[in-house]
Amino acid sequence: xxxxxxxxxxxxxxxxxxxxxxxxxxxxxxxxxxxxxxxxxxxxxxxxxxxxxxxxxxxxxxxxxxxxxxxxxxxxxxxxxxxxxxxxxxxxxxxxxxxxxxxxxxxxxxxxxxxxxxxxxxxxxxxxxxxxxxxxxxxxxxxxxxxxxxxxxxxxxxxxxxxxxxxxxxxxxxxxxxxxxxxxxxxxxxxxxxxxxxxxxxxxxxxxxxxxxxxxxxxxxxxxxxxxxxxxxxxxxxxxxxxxxxxxxxxxxxxxxxxxxxxxxxxxxxxxxxxxxxxxxxxxxxxxxxxxxxxxxxxxxxxxxxxxxxxxxxxxxxxxxxxxxxxxxxxxxxxxxxxxxxxxxxxxxxxxxxxxxxxxxxxxxxxxxxxxxxxxxxxxxxxxxxxxxxxxxxxxxxxxxxxxxxxxxxxxxxxxxxxxxxxxxxxxxxxxxxxxxxxxxxxxxxxxxxxxxxxxxxxxxxxxxxxxxxxxxxxx
Amino acid sequence: xxxxxxxxxxxxxxxxxxxxxxxxxxxxxxxxxxxxxxxxxxxxxxxxxxxxxxxxxxxxxxxxxxxxxxxxxxxxxxxxxxxxxxxxxxxxxxx
Numbered sequence: 001x002x003x004x005x006x007x008x009x010x011x012x013x014x015x016x017x018x019x020x021x022x023x024x025x026x027x028x029x030x031x032x033x034x035x036x037x038x039x040x041x042x043x044x045x046x047x048x049x050x051x052x053x054x055x056x057x058x059x060x061x062x063x064x065x066x067x068x069x070x071x072x073x074x075x076x077x078x079x080x081x082x083x084x085x086x087x088x089x090x091x092x093x094x095x096x097x098x099x100x101x102x103x104x105x106x107x108x109x110x111x112x113x114x115x116x117x118x119x120x121x122x123x124x125x126x127x128x129x130x131x132x133x134x135x136x137x138x139x140x141x142x143x144x145x146x147x148x149x150x151x152x153x154x155x156x157x158x159x160x161x162x163x164x165x166x167x168x169x170x171x172x173x174x175x176x177x178x179x180x181x182x183x184x185x186x187x188x189x190x191x192x193x194x195x196x197x198x199x200x201x202x203x204x205x206x207x208x209x210x211x212x213x214x215x216x217x218x219x220x221x222x223x224x225x226x227x228x229x230x231x232x233x234x235x236x237x238x239x240x241x242x243x244x245x246x247x248x249x250x251x252x253x254x255x256x257x258x259x260x261x262x263x264x265x266x267x268x269x270x271x272x273x274x275x276x277x278x279x280x281x282x283x284x285x286x287x288x289x290x291x292x293x294x295x296x297x298x299x300x301x302x303x304x305x306x307x308x309x310x311x312x313x314x315x316x317x318x319x320x321x322x323x324x325x326x327x328x329x330x331x332x333x334x335x336x337x338x339x340x341x342x343x344x345x346x347x348x349x350x351x352x353x354x355x356x357x358x359x360x361x362x363x364x365x366x367x368x369x370x371x372x373x374x375x376x377x378x379x380x381x382x383x384x385x386x387x388x389x390x391x392x393x394x395x396x397x398x399x400x401x402x403x404x405x406x407x408x409x410x411x412x413x414x415x416x417x418x419x420x421x422x423x424x425x426x427x428x429x430x431x432x433x434x435x436x437x438x439x440x441x442x443x444x445x446x447x448x449x450x451x452x453x454x455x456x457x458x459x460x461x462x463x464x465x466x467x468x469x470x471x472x473x474x475x476x
Numbered sequence: 477x478x479x480x481x482x483x484x485x486x487x488x489x490x491x492x493x494x495x496x497x498x499x500x501x502x503x504x505x506x507x508x509x510x511x512x513x514x515x516x517x518x519x520x521x522x523x524x525x526x527x528x529x530x531x532x533x534x535x536x537x538x539x540x541x542x543x544x545x546x547x548x549x550x551x552x553x554x555x556x557x558x559x560x561x562x563x564x565x566x567x568x569x570x571x
Contacts (some may be wrong), residue, residue, distance in 0.1 A: 024544030054541035140563035281535040
């Protein structure tokens with residue numbers, strides 16, 4: 001039988017505010033343990049949480065960017081459970097009345113477009129961090145993260161494959177980063193994802209029993225964990241067994257998902273409205289104010305790149321995957337006025353080189369204006385494209401400008417026909433056998449002659465001109 | 477009966493409370509009486525009345541995103557039954 005997977009994702013994104021959601025403690029990552037806590041985030045009796053306005057603004061930005069409806073009235077609720085990372089015994093979240101509902105994002109999959117629905121986006125506080133002792137049966141608790149603002153983004157079960165799941169996550173992350181409200185760092189946990197997965201016979205409308213997957217700390221983990229879990233559920237069904245509804249942990253080292261025991265009661269959260277916090281009311285004026293602050297988002301930017309710069313959709317997708325990269329590309333274009341060349345150089349040479357060093361575009365040692373200058377030297381014919389690559393490498397290593405390097409190393413292209421003709425004559429004289437063969441019809445040897453010319457001129461000969469001269473000299 | 481003994485046992489477990497057989501009997505009866513009394517509220521017609529989410533008729537009590545001082549770690553840990561390197565030490569629970 002053929003099966004299809006049904007996947008829904010819950011994403012938690014840490015918001016880049018300076019202070020926590022309900023108190024004025026700093027949200028700074030990596031501070032000494034328990035140095036950013038106060039009576040409010042410790043859940044001391046008698047304290048009163050007060051909502052950080054920036055959290056609402058940031059959450060609204062994401063809601064608008066993902067086409068959600070922002071509810072005019074939303075309420076914070078207590079999610080009750082006992083766990084050592086939660087000093088109050090409950091997490092302040094939203095339940096019945098979330099900030100926003102019913103949106104979507106578009107992903108690109110197998111050359112086509114697909115919309116993934118969003119059920120809701122709500123605001124909540126993060127929990128503390130537990131470090132388990134590797135030898136003793138104890139854990140250590142650091143409450144610095146307690147109360148760091150999160151938004152939870154819950155997708156509809158519209159996702160059908162691990163590839164779609166990753167594309168959806170990358171899109172969300174890209175939007176969050178464009179909005180500058182989350183740094184999207186999966187390893188540090190500022191962008192986290194849980195997945196609900198089930199399988200059903202292809203064509204069936206009914207959902208199968210689902211499992212919840214946790215502990216996926218990179219896009220690669222998500223991809224592998226989902227692929228594994230889908231296969232596991234299919235083989236359970238094929239053997240005539242039933243899938244057990246449970247939470248499973250991804251074990252990256254072993255490449256399997258494992259059942260997490262003893263969590264059956266955990267889903268009884270007994271939500272109720274938090275009496276410490278008053279409701280949030282959002283009018284259309286506030287929404288419009290936030291809408292005005294939205295930057296050009298990845299989808300819009302991509303469309304513009306295709307139109308304005310005549311780029312293929314794939315190139316436009318790569319170049320707009322982060323705001324910084326898109327910005328870099330546009331700066332190169334305005335320096336060299338050649339979008340096609342700019343795209344080629346950024347996509348292959350620059351990204352390839354950065355990738356080699358595991359560097360981000362923000363850590364690029366070549367300024368966009370400097371790359372634009374290099375491209376101009378090529379388009380003007382001052383240097384050949386091949387020499388351009390050598391110059392690029394030197395620019396990357398030393399930070400010197402293309403013009404400087406070309407001047408210092410004497411790399412200016414030879415375009416003087418007389419000079420090239422002279423060299424060509426000599427090459428033909430020293431290679432009579434090849435010249436003979438060429439004249440006899442082995443035209444492939446033209447490449448050999450041009451190659452000799454490049455060797456002779458250390459790559460500085462203008463290749464088109466070299467081609468033309470050899471053709472003329474070797475004619476008949 | 478508004479609440480079963482089984483439900484009381486469940487709620488007790490969620491609250492990490494353990495009771496003797498006699499206590500279970502006692503609390504089930506008491507909770508039942510409380511719930512029966514609260515049942516009176518259902519006699520009122522609330523069809524066209526919006527639910528009350530807060531006793532105060534306030535909304536949008538907000539603060540600016542400004543960092544203020546936190547507590548020194550030694551005060552944070554002053555009530556901790558056990559500590560190590562400025563962290564609380566708890567029995568290990570893997571969820």
